[in-house]
Amino acid sequence: MVSQNTKILVNQDWCKKCGICVAFCPKKVLGQDELGRVVIVAPEQCIACKTCERLCPDFAINIEVNKE
Amino acid sequence: MVSQNTKILVNQDWCKKCGICVAFCPKKVLGQDELGRVVIVAPEQCIACKTCERLCPDFAINIEVNKE
Amino acid sequence: MFSDIAQYFRTEALPHIWCPGCGIGTITAAIVRSIKTLQLDQNKVVIVSGIGCSSRMPGYLDFNTLHTTHGRALAFATGIKASRPELDVFVIMGDGDASAIGGNHFIHAARRNIDLTAIIINNSIYGMTGGQSSPMTPHDKRATTSPYGNLERPFQILEVAKAAGATYGARATAFHNQLLTKLIVNAYNNPGFSVVETISQCPVAYGRRNKFKTPADMLLWQKEHGISAGRKELGAEDFLIGEIFKAEAPEYTQEYAKLRQRLKGE
Amino acid sequence: MFSDIAQYFRTEALPHIWCPGCGIGTITAAIVRSIKTLQLDQNKVVIVSGIGCSSRMPGYLDFNTLHTTHGRALAFATGIKASRPELDVFVIMGDGDASAIGGNHFIHAARRNIDLTAIIINNSIYGMTGGQSSPMTPHDKRATTSPYGNLERPFQILEVAKAAGATYGARATAFHNQLLTKLIVNAYNNPGFSVVETISQCPVAYGRRNKFKTPADMLLWQKEHGISAGRKELGAEDFLIGEIFKAEAPEYTQEYAKLRQRLKGE
Amino acid sequence: MAKQQFIFSGTGGQGLILAAIMLADAAVLAGQNVVQSQSYGPEARGGASKAEVIISDEAINYPKVQKPDLVLSISQEAYKKYGLSLDEEVVLIVDDTYVPETKPRSRNFYSLPLTKVTRTEFGSEQSANVVALGAVAAISRQLSLEQVREAVRQRAPKGTADRNLKALELGWQLGIGALKRAKA
Amino acid sequence: MAKQQFIFSGTGGQGLILAAIMLADAAVLAGQNVVQSQSYGPEARGGASKAEVIISDEAINYPKVQKPDLVLSISQEAYKKYGLSLDEEVVLIVDDTYVPETKPRSRNFYSLPLTKVTRTEFGSEQSANVVALGAVAAISRQLSLEQVREAVRQRAPKGTADRNLKALELGWQLGIGALKRAKA
Amino acid sequence: MSKARLMQGNEACAEGALAAGVKFYAGYPITPSTEIAEIMAEKLPLIGGTFIQMEDEIGSMAAIIGASLTGAKALTATSGPGFSLKQENLGFAIATEVPCVLVNVQRAGPSTGLPTSPAQADVMQARWGTHGDHPIIALCPSSVQECYELTVKAFNFAEEFRQPVIMLMDEVVGHLREKVVLPESVEIVGRKKPSVSPDEYIPYENNESRIPAMANFGDGYRYHVTGLTHGENGLPTGKPAVAEKYLERLMRKLDPYLDRIQRYEEILLEDAELIVVAYGGPARSALEAVHAARSEGLNVGFFRPITIWPFPQDALERYADRRFLVPEMNSGQLVGEIERVVGRRQVERFNRIDGELITPDQILTRIQEVMIHV
Amino acid sequence: MSKARLMQGNEACAEGALAAGVKFYAGYPITPSTEIAEIMAEKLPLIGGTFIQMEDEIGSMAAIIGASLTGAKALTATSGPGFSLKQENLGFAIATEVPCVLVNVQRAGPSTGLPTSPAQADVMQARWGTHGDHPIIALCPSSVQECYELTVKAFNFAEEFRQPVIMLMDEVVGHLREKVVLPESVEIVGRKKPSVSPDEYIPYENNESRIPAMANFGDGYRYHVTGLTHGENGLPTGKPAVAEKYLERLMRKLDPYLDRIQRYEEILLEDAELIVVAYGGPARSALEAVHAARSEGLNVGFFRPITIWPFPQDALERYADRRFLVPEMNSGQLVGEIERVVGRRQVERFNRIDGELITPDQILTRIQEVMIHV
Numbered sequence A, B: 001m002v003s004q005n006t007k008i009l010v011n012q013d014w015c016k017k018c019g020i021c022v023a024f025c026p027k028k029v030l031g032q033d034e035l036g037r038v039v040i041v042a043p044e045q046c047i048a049c050k051t052c053e054r055l056c057p058d059f060a061i062n063i064e065v066n067k068e
Numbered sequence C, D: 001m002f003s004d005i006a007q008y009f010r011t012e013a014l015p016h017i018w019c020p021g022c023g024i025g026t027i028t029a030a031i032v033r034s035i036k037t038l039q040l041d042q043n044k045v046v047i048v049s050g051i052g053c054s055s056r057m058p059g060y061l062d063f064n065t066l067h068t069t070h071g072r073a074l075a076f077a078t079g080i081k082a083s084r085p086e087l088d089v090f091v092i093m094g095d096g097d098a099s100a101i102g103g104n105h106f107i108h109a110a111r112r113n114i115d116l117t118a119i120i121i122n123n124s125i126y127g128m129t130g131g132q133s134s135p136m137t138p139h140d141k142r143a144t145t146s147p148y149g150n151l152e153r154p155f156q157i158l159e160v161a162k163a164a165g166a167t168y169g170a171r172a173t174a175f176h177n178q179l180l181t182k183l184i185v186n187a188y189n190n191p192g193f194s195v196v197e198t199i200s201q202c203p204v205a206y207g208r209r210n211k212f213k214t215p216a217d218m219l220l221w222q223k224e225h226g227i228s229a230g231r232k233e234l235g236a237e238d239f240l241i242g243e244i245f246k247a248e249a250p251e252y253t254q255e256y257a258k259l260r261q262r263l264k265g266e
Numbered sequence E, F: 001m002a003k004q005q006f007i008f009s010g011t012g013g014q015g016l017i018l019a020a021i022m023l024a025d026a027a028v029l030a031g032q033n034v035v036q037s038q039s040y041g042p043e044a045r046g047g048a049s050k051a052e053v054i055i056s057d058e059a060i061n062y063p064k065v066q067k068p069d070l071v072l073s074i075s076q077e078a079y080k081k082y083g084l085s086l087d088e089e090v091v092l093i094v095d096d097t098y099v100p101e102t103k104p105r106s107r108n109f110y111s112l113p114l115t116k117v118t119r120t121e122f123g124s125e126q127s128a129n130v131v132a133l134g135a136v137a138a139i140s141r142q143l144s145l146e147q148v149r150e151a152v153r154q155r156a157p158k159g160t161a162d163r164n165l166k167a168l169e170l171g172w173q174l175g176i177g178a179l180k181r182a183k184a
Numbered sequence G, H: 001m002s003k004a005r006l007m008q009g010n011e012a013c014a015e016g017a018l019a020a021g022v023k024f025y026a027g028y029p030i031t032p033s034t035e036i037a038e039i040m041a042e043k044l045p046l047i048g049g050t051f052i053q054m055e056d057e058i059g060s061m062a063a064i065i066g067a068s069l070t071g072a073k074a075l076t077a078t079s080g081p082g083f084s085l086k087q088e089n090l091g092f093a094i095a096t097e098v099p100c101v102l103v104n105v106q107r108a109g110p111s112t113g114l115p116t117s118p119a120q121a122d123v124m125q126a127r128w129g130t131h132g133d134h135p136i137i138a139l140c141p142s143s144v145q146e147c148y149e150l151t152v153k154a155f156n157f158a159e160e161f162r163q164p165v166i167m168l169m170d171e172v173v174g175h176l177r178e179k180v181v182l183p184e185s186v187e188i189v190g191r192k193k194p195s196v197s198p199d200e201y202i203p204y205e206n207n208e209s210r211i212p213a214m215a216n217f218g219d220g221y222r223y224h225v226t227g228l229t230h231g232e233n234g235l236p237t238g239k240p241a242v243a244e245k246y247l248e249r250l251m252r253k254l255d256p257y258l259d260r261i262q263r264y265e266e267i268l269l270e271d272a273e274l275i276v277v278a279y280g281g282p283a284r285s286a287l288e289a290v291h292a293a294r295s296e297g298l299n300v301g302f303f304r305p306i307t308i309w310p311f312p313q314d315a316l317e318r319y320a321d322r323r324f325l326v327p328e329m330n331s332g333q334l335v336g337e338i339e340r341v342v343g344r345r346q347v348e349r350f351n352r353i354d355g356e357l358i359t360p361d362q363i364l365t366r367i368q369e370v371m372i373h374v
């Protein structure tokens, strides 16, 4: 497990709340608040697959993996 | 033989002296004079195949067959 | 036999402007013979063309005739056919007309499979403007704009037509003009977009530059290199003649008619 | 990973203008990753586009970028490549841009087999102008100009490319964006005209009218219907992804270079 | 009725233009002259969106709002652009969900739960535009509920008339309530 | 030299334009001002063809021949159009093969066997245009044989220089002979 | 019953076309004209007409000409870039005298420019955009009501004069929604059909009306249509005399009808010292400014050419002794023609080119500058 | 050694281009311009340049813009129908300020017209043919020598001002062969390159010269080129203020250089009561007529605009008190501009539209009519 070393960065200025990252995160790490903003609901679940990052149309997610 | 009943009509006003009819007549019925005009040199040889007529780009030859 | 088809000509406009030995005249007669064979109502036939030597053809023919702008014949024809589908629309284009400037209208007419009979007169050159290379000039051949031999590859225009959606493709030559007449009849009978590529000789702008001494030499070349399917293996300069492909697809004006019908129902 | 590719972006121009959930952004990142993978010199890369939502892409990318007129990107790119063949030229087009108004330049770039990497972003619609049908809108689907469902058949654009002379054709989707990155790398490596068709989602102008509730639904559709060769038989809405064809043919700028060389010799 | 000028502002996709059209329709039903226009952002892809309506019993030449009588803002960005520095004469209506931060104003200011009410009633935000229209119409007091209702009936996309009429009613009530509170 | 105006007329494919260009080239070599033009028939497909040359030691403004000094006609049609109704001052040269029918003229008229001589010498009609050029140049007496020779050398298509120089010589001799006969 | 309705300018244009009897539309989408195509796509199949989305603007123009030759009233609509592309075939329609209507909803240019912003920058292109000499009619609406009415007129002119007609709209009126009251019925003019038998039919007859009768393709009158210079029989000619006759007629065919074709609006001109000449969307601002200036006691009048081409020269020339102010949403286009007609020294300009509608205030300020401060 | 040679106008144009340093030609054949392409096809590969025959005129215009962006001097040539088709991309080149030269050898129109006959019927199209506001330079040669010289100038103007330049020829000069004396060397102007580092480079800088420095694609200065209205950084903008700044500069970029750009010829003007204003091929007839009139004792002068656009207005205006005769091979085009400049009442027209060159006699007769019989 590398989840401790993974940082999920969401650029709220660029995010357009399309919900794609939320829908495709295999681990349900991400969610949306009532205004549609992406929130990280289960960071510990993240497997750093970067699906969210690659699918995000707005370059708004950065998964930073700090392998130690 | 139907040759007796075949008329070869050359419309000299339309003929442009390209020589195609002469080159493709299987029976050497046609020739060209020194100014390039088409002349009928061997009418009796004509087999009314109409190759000349069909190939003439200028609609200048008419083969009229008078079957009796 | 010209007297047989003279009724389809504007004889007052003859003799035509084509050069001595030019294949377009021969092809014109073959096309007219197809229309005669089909016994089409002269008043319902429309002949549309673009610009080029080939495209001067409609002016000599006694139908509803439309000589348009360079490359656009199929777009004009599309307007005619879509507006009044009962008309029989033939479209005459040069190789440059159809495949260079007109390439887009060509692939779209094919995609729509609109019921037009398109006849491309392929003389491998821009005749009217005096011999520039066209997208159908064979590789390495000379033209005024390929003085060192044509660097480009020619279109396989029937391949393009097929890939774009046409439902009938055939090829003949000025020499094989009886075949041509038959193929045009079949093309007309195909209810969709049909293309007949017709190899023609341009002795003046192409032949002279490419070692053909006489128009007859060029016809001989057509005779030798135009091969019916299966007759022999194709050599370097050979090309197939006859029907090249057939396919089925919905035709544009019929689909539109169905739509109108459907909306009436609603 | 955006931080990894940020150097290729004009970040000051972000956020981009694309709608929420639009696939173009995802594809943009995939393209940039290809260029990164190829380790191309940023100063030698040229990105050319036409007009449309997709064609706004170059504005966000930090290369030599050229946003041209609708449908003409390949013709501009041809001028660039022919004039300076050492440049790496990528051409971004929408489906309408490439196949409607730009169809002619498309088939001619293919015929010349000029060494351009053409990426068609196929969202099945004219996005920028608000949702009219394009020549790649599937049959029966809705668009503002096909309010009763599209009567026409879409192009099989890779078939057309192949018939016209292109030497590389591949297809991926916004969803299959890692595949896309690989295919673009391969396309670039093909020394000739290469086409990568990329299926994208336009939730606003296409999805809404065609019963897709969310952008994610459209990506799911891509996931389900994009099939690698041999994986299974293709269903009605399925399409192949991966490399679709490869061929060999002389490349235009190389032929021209040879001509110059030959003339020097003379 | 003297010239009345309205600005509806928010982001693309919120249905503001449709709401403005409905307002304009209602004015036509009321026998008024009316023009309605919108600024398409340079590319109008999810960006700011603005719709304008001018209603008058005289001929309307210049078709753009020069001095609004009422501004509706349903995004923070739109509020900043169109609502923030308005004269206090001008009626300003904002949505309290999407415009959480507002400058205090002594009068003519209504921060209404347009989105919230819509969500509560319909479970989604769709029709919030018509709720807003109802509030605007009620607060502006230029048109009768029946006129606006008729306009909504005519313009609502197929199959949504009932929902939208309901939304209108909700908005109208919100507006009336707010007016009452303001008077009070 | 005063302004000299030439018309070369015949049918397309006879090489008249090239002959006119050679004449013009020769005039340039002679240090003259010169313009050369041609009328492309509406489609120039085997139809009538006309080339013009104006030579002058002054500036030439209007570039078309207004009143020719010399007309060459090598087709019956061209003769009808350009040769038939000429002033007798104007020199008229025709080819006796292709212009068999001519109106009698008291002077300045030369019916020359241009085609025949070419065929006899070369076995084909190619280069008849240069034979004609030779005759024209000789009869017009505006340019030296050497000047025209140089022009032919420069302009002749690759590999045909010798043949064409020969043709020029033939034409020139035809011209000189004709001049002599006319004087006699 | 003619009822008041709210309608968009582009929609009114489409409705006007339908009222005029349009049966064929071919087009290619482009902002800000697209609504016209969209309405046509919906409505034409319902009335037995045909909508076709072509591969580009060139093909669209070609297709409407083809359709018109079969007898259908035909329409296309576009904006700047598409207008440029249609020019070649527009010239074909003019040369062959095929009736059709081409709408250009002007946006800000050059090139792609500001696709959603208004401008009036194709005014001179509408006159001179295709190569070669040619006559043209271009109509310019200022209101949604006029979008409707002028489109009907455009079809009538096209049919009566065998002449392509340009509806020169702008984004302001094209996208404006406004109250309109549509008439219950409109006057419709169709093309003149041959009254002779096919044998006697002369397709490009040089008759007194200058407008040859036009037979439909398919109706038994077989004739030739070509963009080459042609004789009365329609066949190409290279003969200068025939060419001249043809071109003379073509260039002057509208002359006998100018009184009917040239439309304009005049307000408060009698005592006007300064006349504001404006057209299209910005004319609305100009009129408001004129009223404001009057209320300040300035003797200002308003002249609005509705027919932009042929420009109503005679009408304006009557005021050649006044001064003029020409506000335009371009860098100065129609003003050149006005200068030509009334004299350059009398004419002041006001130009706005940033994609925003000129305001009444801007014009009023300019009026004040011209009348007071100078 | 500069030697006298016989050369055709089109050939001289091609040679001028080569002398100016052309390295790229893209075109599509069309009478009467084709010789230019043919010469380029032969010569460019010999000097390391590139000739490409494109699929149409639209693509040709696009390709030369692309090539120019890589640093190559680029040329295309066409005639009427092709000129119409090039308009959209011509507008792109103007908007993006990409240097290039576009030759239009005018033939008789409209539409296909008389493809081998001369005319001057694209004069106004050269000014207004593309949509949207735009500046333009168009040069008009009257002799073969001038075809050469002006083509060199055209390239110099294009490069110096980042401005597409039109060589507005006509079939008369294009196909005329005439004695020319080519200079041993010509003055060549290249485009201004950035003098700053890539970081500091502002591709559409609003600097004092009004002409931004231009970097080649591939040379390390990465920037964006778009036909959308753009800011100084080259990126698209919808902001009215930025748009206005850009368009203002674009529309006025030539103003500081007008003295150098505007060329014209003046002959016998001092005491002229009537000034014949003529250009292109027909100017030759006009000059001959002027001399003939003088020899009849008529005080006639000759003014020939060589730069047609921007029209040398100030130069002509000096003579605004004289009368004018404007012979043109069209139905009256440039005459409108002359009327605008000097006043309509002073100007007489003479138009020939049958495809034949106006003769000196025709102009002389008209001079006599105007000066004597009236």
Ligand SMILES: Cc1ncc(C[n+]2csc(CCOP(=O)(O)OP(=O)(O)O)c2C)c(N)n1
Pocket (backbone or CB within 6 Å): C051, C052, C053, C054, C055, C069, C070, C093, C094, C095, C096, C097, C098, C121, C123, C125, C126, C127, C128, C129, C134, H028, H029, H030, H031, H057, H081, H082, H085, H112
């Ligand atoms: C828009 C436009 N571009 C170019 C031309 C010039 N032009 C006339 S015909 C032609 C090509 C002719 O070649 P093709 O179509 O093969 O017909 P052909 O003359 O060989 O029969 C060209 C380029 C034109 N008339 N219009």
Ligand SMILES: Cc1ncc(C[n+]2csc(CCOP(=O)(O)OP(=O)(O)O)c2C)c(N)n1
Pocket (backbone or CB within 6 Å): D051, D052, D053, D054, D055, D069, D070, D093, D094, D095, D096, D097, D098, D121, D123, D125, D126, D127, D128, D129, D134, G028, G029, G030, G031, G057, G081, G082, G085, G112
């Ligand atoms: C000549 C021209 N015609 C039409 C347009 C209008 N237009 C802009 S983008 C576009 C089509 C966009 O569709 P597509 O190419 O599929 O790109 P998308 O927006 O879907 O990415 C059209 C028709 C234009 N800008 N120029």
Ligand code: SF4
Pocket (backbone or CB within 6 Å): A008, A024, A025, A026, A027, A028, A029, A030, A045, A046, A047, A048, A049, A050, A051, A052, A053, A063
């Ligand atoms: S990296 Fe994978 S697991 Fe982690 S948030 Fe993104 S999609 Fe979910």
Ligand code: SF4
Pocket (backbone or CB within 6 Å): A010, A014, A015, A016, A017, A018, A019, A020, A021, A022, A038, A055, A056, A057, A058, A059, A060, A061, D021
């Ligand atoms: S995919 Fe990107 S833009 Fe969409 S919600 Fe997630 S972070 Fe936001």
Ligand code: SF4
Pocket (backbone or CB within 6 Å): B008, B024, B025, B026, B027, B028, B029, B030, B045, B046, B047, B048, B049, B050, B051, B052, B053, B063
């Ligand atoms: S019909 Fe046949 S045999 Fe007779 S002349 Fe013609 S080609 Fe010869």
Ligand code: SF4
Pocket (backbone or CB within 6 Å): B010, B014, B015, B016, B017, B018, B019, B020, B021, B022, B038, B055, B056, B057, B058, B059, B060, B061, C021
């Ligand atoms: S084929 Fe026809 S045109 Fe040719 S020579 Fe024979 S008759 Fe004459």
Ligand code: SF4
Pocket (backbone or CB within 6 Å): C017, C018, C019, C020, C021, C022, C023, C024, C053, C054, C123, C127, C128, C201, C202, C203, C204, C205, C206, F045
């Ligand atoms: S140029 Fe060629 S194609 Fe044209 S008429 Fe002459 S021979 Fe025929």
Ligand code: SF4
Pocket (backbone or CB within 6 Å): D017, D018, D019, D020, D021, D022, D023, D024, D053, D054, D123, D127, D128, D201, D202, D203, D204, D205, D206, E045
């Ligand atoms: S309209 Fe469609 S393609 Fe364009 S940005 Fe929006 S979602 Fe993307």
Ligand SMILES: [Mg+2]
Pocket (backbone or CB within 6 Å): C052, C094, C095, C096, C121, C122, C123, C124, C125, C126, C127, C134
């Ligand atoms: Mg050809």
Ligand SMILES: [Mg+2]
Pocket (backbone or CB within 6 Å): D052, D094, D095, D096, D121, D122, D123, D124, D125, D126, D127, D134
């Ligand atoms: Mg698309």
